[in-house]
Amino acid sequence: MYDEYVTKDLGISAMLIASGHLMQRMFWKDRIAFFVFNDNDTCNRLSHLFLFGQVMVSAKAYYEAIKTLKIEIAKGINLNDNKERR
Numbered sequence: 001m002y003d004e005y006v007t008k009d010l011g012i013s014a015m016l017i018a019s020g021h022l023m024q025r026m027f028w029k030d031r032i033a034f035f036v037f038n039d040n041d042t043c044n045r046l047s048h049l050f051l052f053g054q055v056m057v058s059a060k061a062y063y064e065a066i067k068t069l070k071i072e073i074a075k076g077i078n079l080n081d082n083k084e085r086r
Contacts (some may be wrong), residue, residue: 005043014065019058
């Protein structure tokens with residue numbers, strides 16, 4: 001919680017996962033998914049480099065990370081929809 005990097009950006013989250021960082025958790029706020037990683041300093045530095053096209057990750061690892069994150073988002077959307085219908 002103290003040294004966490006939080007983002008709602010799917011691309012940055014996928015890059016962090018593809019570069020070996022584990023997503024600690026995902027949470028929802030105002031129907032938006034947020035992704036939480038440890039090591040705020042490193043993740044913040046990598047996210048800035050990523051936005052300038054200066055981070056290299058495996059295309060396959062990036063694709064797999066995007067796919068996994070989309071599945072987690074879909075699960076969360078379904079859970080939230082079921083809660084709202086009750």
